[in-house]
Structure formats: structure tokens, C-alpha cells
Amino acid sequence: MRGIRANLIIMRLISTGRTTCLFACMLASGLLMPVIQGQSLTPAFGPSNPFFSPSTLPFQAPPFDKIKDSDYRPAIEAGIAEEMKEIEAIANNPATPDFANTFVALEKSGQLLGRVRRAFNVATEANTNPELQKIQQIETPKLSALDDAITLNPKLFARIQTIYTQRDSLGLEKESRRLVELTYDRFRHAGSNLAETDKTKLKQINDRLSVLQNAFRQKLLAAARANAFTTTDKSALAGLTEGQIAAAEIAAKARQQSGYLLPLQNTTQQPALHSLSVRATRQALFEKSWNRAERDDANDTRATIADIARLRAEKAKLLGFPNFAAWKIADQMAKTPDAVLKFLDALVPAATAKVIAEAKDNQAIIDAQKGAFTLAPYDWEFYAEQVRKAKYDLDEAAVRPYFELNRVLQDGVFYAATQLYGITFRERKDIPVYHPDVRVFEVRDADSKPLALFYCDYYKRDNKDGGAWTSSFVPASKLMGTLAVVYNVANLPKPAPGQPALISYDDVRTMFHEFGHALHSMCASVEYPTLAGSIPRDFVEVPSQFNEHWRDDPAVFAHFARHYQTGAPMPSDIVAKLRKAETFNQGYAFTELLSAAELDMEWHSLPAEAPLQSPDQFEQAALQKKKLALPAVPPRYRSSYFLHIWAQGYSAGYYAYLWSEMLDDDAYAWFTEHGGLTRANGDRFRNMVLSRGNTEDLEQLYESWRGGKPTIQALIQQRGLNVAR
Numbered sequence: 001m002r003g004i005r006a007n008l009i010i011m012r013l014i015s016t017g018r019t020t021c022l023f024a025c026m027l028a029s030g031l032l033m034p035v036i037q038g039q040s041l042t043p044a045f046g047p048s049n050p051f052f053s054p055s056t057l058p059f060q061a062p063p064f065d066k067i068k069d070s071d072y073r074p075a076i077e078a079g080i081a082e083e084m085k086e087i088e089a090i091a092n093n094p095a096t097p098d099f100a101n102t103f104v105a106l107e108k109s110g111q112l113l114g115r116v117r118r119a120f121n122v123a124t125e126a127n128t129n130p131e132l133q134k135i136q137q138i139e140t141p142k143l144s145a146l147d148d149a150i151t152l153n154p155k156l157f158a159r160i161q162t163i164y165t166q167r168d169s170l171g172l173e174k175e176s177r178r179l180v181e182l183t184y185d186r187f188r189h190a191g192s193n194l195a196e197t198d199k200t201k202l203k204q205i206n207d208r209l210s211v212l213q214n215a216f217r218q219k220l221l222a223a224a225r226a227n228a229f230t231t232t233d234k235s236a237l238a239g240l241t242e243g244q245i246a247a248a249e250i251a252a253k254a255r256q257q258s259g260y261l262l263p264l265q266n267t268t269q270q271p272a273l274h275s276l277s278v279r280a281t282r283q284a285l286f287e288k289s290w291n292r293a294e295r296d297d298a299n300d301t302r303a304t305i306a307d308i309a310r311l312r313a314e315k316a317k318l319l320g321f322p323n324f325a326a327w328k329i330a331d332q333m334a335k336t337p338d339a340v341l342k343f344l345d346a347l348v349p350a351a352t353a354k355v356i357a358e359a360k361d362n363q364a365i366i367d368a369q370k371g372a373f374t375l376a377p378y379d380w381e382f383y384a385e386q387v388r389k390a391k392y393d394l395d396e397a398a399v400r401p402y403f404e405l406n407r408v409l410q411d412g413v414f415y416a417a418t419q420l421y422g423i424t425f426r427e428r429k430d431i432p433v434y435h436p437d438v439r440v441f442e443v444r445d446a447d448s449k450p451l452a453l454f455y456c457d458y459y460k461r462d463n464k465d466g467g468a469w470t471s472s473f474v475p476a477s478k479l480m481g482t483l484a485v486v487y488n489v490a491n492l493p494k495p496a497p498g499q500p501a502l503i504s505y506d507d508v509r510t511m512f513h514e515f516g517h518a519l520h521s522m523c524a525s526v527e528y529p530t531l532a533g534s535i536p537r538d539f540v541e542v543p544s545q546f547n548e549h550w551r552d553d554p555a556v557f558a559h560f561a562r563h564y565q566t567g568a569p570m571p572s573d574i575v576a577k578l579r580k581a582e583t584f585n586q587g588y589a590f591t592e593l594l595s596a597a598e599l600d601m602e603w604h605s606l607p608a609e610a611p612l613q614s615p616d617q618f619e620q621a622a623l624q625k626k627k628l629a630l631p632a633v634p635p636r637y638r639s640s641y642f643l644h645i646w647a648q649g650y651s652a653g654y655y656a657y658l659w660s661e662m663l664d665d666d667a668y669a670w671f672t673e674h675g676g677l678t679r680a681n682g683d684r685f686r687n688m689v690l691s692r693g694n695t696e697d698l699e700q701l702y703e704s705w706r707g708g709k710p711t712i713q714a715l716i717q718q719r720g721l722n723v724a725r
């Protein structure tokens with residue numbers, strides 16, 4: 001899963017490629033900067049540049065053996081200029097607007113920029129250096145300006161609108177009609193249909209929001225730093241390992257302080273709370289975390305978030321929506337805030353019942369140890385850890401020899417895909433790569449025809465972003481005659497030369513997860529590139545999370561989980577512990593997520609006219625209304641430090657994590673009901689879901705495959721919320 005990153009700028013760069021695990025749609029940022037031609041010295045661009053013409057390698061794979069860092073900038077700038085010219089030509093075409101001269105022309109535009117951007121993305125995210133970072137800084141605003149120049153081009157929108165209003169009488173194919181509707185909605189969603197005065201207002205709101213979001217980010221960064229826990233008394237840190245204490249000492253020294261320092265993580269709970277045995281220390285650390293952005297005037301974010309919430313409501317009103325959530329969710333699978341709220345609210349009883357049972361377990365340990373106090377949020381992880389050790393303790397060192405990376409890949413990840421979809425894999429050492437650790441596989445379909453090229457770049461590097469993600473070098477499209485060229489990136493530990501890469505159970509999940517995204521791209525069988533790539537955020541994680549389930553499928557697990565030296569299967573007692581540990585403490589983990597998702601929805605359901613309230617009161621009232629005001633189980637993020645929703649594009653979108661989880665669990669339940677891992681089941685899923693991209697309404701697409709609406713039952717079962725511990 002892709003970690004949440006602070007660098008939104010990079011996300012803008014990705015908007016022409018399919019990117020998963022993080023979201024590229026930053027339309028709200030309102031960065032409308034003019035593209036100034038010749039503003040600085042643009043290096044020459046000509047046939048010697050490897051991006052000049054389409055790659056002649058198999059599958060149009062990027063020619064990484066020829067690409068130099070100095071090739072990117074001239075190619076990006078030439079690509080921007082070329083695309084601007086193409087857009088102008090479409091917008092100013094004297095011929096009557098029709099599907100071919102507007103929509104097909106738009107789909108075909110931007111080829112050069114697409115080629116270079118997609119190679120540049122992997123270079124900057126997975127193998128960066130100061131030169132690339134500098135190019136990124138220079139080009140990012142120009143790329144944002146290009147996006148805005150397209151969306152806010154009135155002549156272009158007029159053509160799109162003309163065809164949209166005639167769509168019933170044009171005899172369009174199903175996919176073409178879908179393309180018209182999605183493109184129209186995207187432009188309208190960004191304000192293309194507003195009158196000029198309202199466009200100006202929208203721009204002012206976007207500019208102001210952009211300033212406030214930056215202010216929030218900066219205040220929060222300073223607040224987190226200022227509220228690190230510090231002590232000069234080593235005994236206060238009892239429970240931490242010597243290694244952790246040494247790290248705390250180094251962290252203090254790095255800030256020219258004596259003693260020990262525990263920096264704050266983004267979330268409410270802090271990692272050290274698992275093991276700190278002095279209750280006063282736990283309480284102090286927790287309070288630093290909880291009050292971080294409400295402690296001193298300079299870094300207090302509350303006024304800023306109130307302003308952001310109000311401005312977003314105004315923006316939604318201007319765009320014709322009752323509130324920001326309604327605007328944000330309109331183009332998602334869920335479509336309306338009501339659908340989201342119904343879903344979230346339905347989960348509250350099971351989550352809270354489970355978390356109350358877990359609280360009792362924790363309280364029982366406190367009582368047995370004659371603690372004489374009531375479980376507080378800062379006690380939770382400490383006592384839960386004791387329950388975990390007693391019930392499910394796993395020795396990592398005993399597990400890893402059964403998860404050798406290459407075996408997991410070939411006999412697990414690839415094996416499951418072969419069993420389900422009939423596709424096969426053959427390593428291609430002749431395809432150039434951007435780093436020696438990258439491996440490339442040619443993927444063939446069940447009928448042996450080429451299907452895709454798959455790159456994997458699993459090992460951690462210092463110049464690689466954290467987390468794991470999937471993206472593509474070439475999107476699959478019948479119109480363009482292209483097959484998918486797709487890659488997975490992760491940060492798994494690299495073994496010493498000659499040693500096997502023995503990974504954790506969670507790393508195995510990451511490999512299945514990212515490969516699920518890759519399958520979604522590789523299996524896409526669609527006419528238009530846009531329909532292969534524009535997957536809403538509340539659906540984009542479904543194929544990946546669904547694919548994770550095959551890790552634990554008995555047939556797949558038995559096939560890959562073998563001792564790297566002896567080939568022996570994993571002993572059944574270790575397997576049983578692995579499985580049981582999966583649902584441990586899930587009441588807590590789920591409830592804190594649910595509270596955060598509900599808070600996000602409450603903030604973004606405010607109408608523009610709502611009276612201003614103090615964020616703390618608002619938050620408490622919201623949690624009470626949702627029956628989630630549990631003293632020992634605070635939300636994963638408090639409003640005042642909820643970075644995802646105030647400055648990271650997840651506003652009225654945090655629910656998507658849980659929504660996707662409902663769908664992937666529900667999808668796997670269908671497989672279980674129909675005989676599990678079979679070609680027939682796999683083909684049906686591939687034909688009806690995986691290959692369809694965004695070619696039809698995703699709710700309908702899913703329901704016609706599933707034979708009904710998804711339910712929360714499978715999710716509740718998977719999380720273990722239905723069973724007492």
C-alpha cells in the first residue's frame with residue numbers, strides 16, 4: 001500500500017498516468033499559472049532525444065538504456081507546447097463539433113508528454129537525484145498550468161457540451177457515450193460551465209484554499225516538531241528497548257537537546273505507547289499528540305480548518321452542490337454523501353461492540369495487575385500488546401524462511417494469476433531498466449498472445465519514496481493499439497549479495513496488493529485510454545485489496561510458503577498463529593478509522609450558511625451523534641491534525657479506504673461461494689470487472705458481476721468484528 005506522502009506536487013505530475021494507492025486528482029488546488037514560453041533557457045529538443053518518437057522496443061517499453069537525466073526537461077517542455085497546440089487546434093476547429101474531432105482527438109493528444117511524464121514519474125519517485133528534483137520543481141507548475149488551461153478553455157468546453165447534449169441522438173457506442181459523459185462531468189466538476197464572474201470567484205476561492213492548506217500543513221509540521229516528548233530521566237522510558245532508547249537519545253542530540261526525545265507520528269496513537277511501562281510517561285506522550293495543534297497560538301490550526309471548511313462549502317455552492325461532500329463524491333462510485341453515511345453508520349454497532357469487548361480484556365489485565373485505574377486511550381496499546389503476546393505471539397525469525405521473495409513472486413503472486421486468469425510469465429532480461437534491481441516479465445494471455453509487460457522494483461533504496469505503489473509506462477488502449485506496460489514498486493529489505501530475500505507476512509501482502517493494481521491495468525480491454533485510467537478513489541483499491549485475499553487462500557499459500565532451504569511447508573501451528581493474529585485488536589483499529597471517516601464526512605457536509613463553531617465542540621458533537629464518543633478510543637486523527645482531509649486531497653474521501661474494503665471482502669466472498677480459485681471464476685471476474693476499467697457505472701458493473709448489492713457482512717467477518725475473542 002502506498003504510504004501517504006506529503007509531496008502533493010508529485011501527484012500533479014501523475015495525472016496523465018494511471019496511478020494507484022495515491023490519488024492524482026488535485027483539481028482543487030487552483031494553480032492557474034500562465035505557461036510562459038521561453039521564460040528560461042529551454043534546452044534543445046530534437047530526434048536525438050529518446051522521447052522524440054514512440055519507443056521501438058517491444059510493447060513500446062521506455063528506452064531506459066538511452067534516457068539521460070538531461071533528456072527529461074526538453075522533452076517535457078516540448079510535450080507541453082505540443083499538447084497546448086493540439087488542444088488549441090481541437091478547440092478552434094472550424095468544423096462542426098463531433099465525437100471524432102473532439103473526443104477522439106482529445107484522447108489522441110499529448111502523446112509526447114505522456115511518454116516523458118510516465119518515465120519521469122518513475123525516475124523521480126523510485127530513483128531520484130538532485131538534478132531530477134530540480135527539474136521537478138521547475139516543471140511542476142507548468143504541468144499544473146497545462147491541466148488548468150485545458151479544463152478552463154471555454155471553446156473546448158463548448159464543443160464538449162454540444163456533443164454531450166446531443167449524445168442520445170448520435171448513435172454512439174456504449175464506451176464512446178461513457179467517454180462523453182465522464183469528460184463532460186470532469187470539466188463541469190472543475191467549473192468549466194460557470195459564467196466568467198463565477199469562474200473568477202472560483203479561482204479566488206481556490207487560491208485562498210491553496211494558501212490555507214499550505215498554512216495548515218506548515219503549522220502542523222511545526223506543531224508536531226514542537227510537541228515531541230522529551231525527558232532527561234531515562235527511567236521514564238522503561239519498557240523501550242535499548243535500541244529505541246539510543247534512538248531517542250540521538251533524536252534529542254539532533255536538536256541540540258540533552259536527554260531523550262520521542263518524535264510525534266501523524267496518528268493519535270504513538271508507536272512507543274505499545275511498550276512504555278510508566279503510565280505517567282504514556283499519558284504525557286499521548287497528551288502531546290492529542291493537543292499538538294491546539295497548544296500554542298502560533299501553531300494552533302483550529303481557525304485555519306474552520307476557514308477551510310467554510311470556503312469549501314462556498315465553493316460547492318458556487319458549483320451548484322448543497323455541500324462539499326456532495327461535490328466531491330458526485331463522480332465516485334458511491335455518488336452521494338447519503339450512500340457513504342448509510343454505509344459508515346451501518347458499521348458502527350459491530351465496531352463498537354467489538355471495541356468494548358477488547359476494552360474489557362485490557363481492563364481485566366489492569367485489574368489483575370492491581371492497577372486500580374480505568375483504561376485510558378494511552379493505556380490501550382500497552383495492555384493490548386500484553387494480550388497479543390499471551391495469545392498470538394509470533395516469532396518473526398521462524399516465519400521469514402518460508403517467505404523467500406522470488407518464490408513468493410513466482411509460486412504465489414504469479415501462480416494465483418495463472419490459476420485464475422490463465423496468464424503466464426516469462427522473464428525478459430533484454431528490456432532496459434532504470435535500475436539494476438528492476439526485473440521485467442512478459443505476460444502472455446491464456447491463448448499465448450502477448451498481454452503486457454510487468455516490471456517489479458521491490459528493494460528499498462535511499463533515493464526511493466517510501467511505501468509501495470503501481471503505475472504504468474504505457475496504458476492499454478485499442479484506439480492507440482497499445483498493450484499495458486506496468487510496474488510495481490516497493491521497499492522490501494534488500495538481502496546481502498548471495499543471500500535470499502526473506503520477507504515478512506506483511507511484505508507478502510504488499511506484493512499481492514500491488515500486483516492486483518497491475519492486473520487491473522494489464523487486463524484492461526478498453527477503447528479509450530481515459531476509460532482504462534480514470535478509476536474513482538473509492539474503487540481503485542478494490543482490485544488490489546481483492547488480490548490480497550489470494551495470499552491466504554490455502555491452495556496458493558501452500559504453493560509458495562515453503563522453507564527456502566528444505567522446501568518444507570510452513571508448520572500448521574505457525575500458520576494458525578498467523579491467521580489468528582490477523583484479527584487481533586481489529587475492534588480498535590477499525591473504530592478509530594471509522595471515527596475519522598465520520599468526522600471527515602461531518603466537516604464536509606456543512607452547508608455554506610452554517611454558523612461557525614469551535615472545532616473541538618464540533619468534533620465532540622459529531623462523535624456523539626455517531627455514537628462513537630468512546631473515551632478510550634479516540635479517532636485516528638483529531639480534526640486539528642487530520643492532514644489527509646485538510647491538505648492531502650482526501651477531503652470527503654477518507655471513507656474510500658473502508659468502502660473499498662467492503663467491496664474486496666464482498667468480492668472474495670463471491671469466490672468462496674462459487675468454488676474459489678478456478679479459471680471459470682477468474683475469467684468471469686476478469687471479463688465483467690477487471691477488464692472493464694471505467695467503461696460503465698462502477699456500481700452497476702460491480703452489481704452485475706456480483707448478482708446483487710455488496711453488503712458489509714464479509715467485511716465484518718474478515719475484520720473479526722463478529723466474533724468474541
Ligand SMILES: [Zn+2]
Pocket residue numbers: 001002020021513517541544
Ligand atoms: Zn493500493
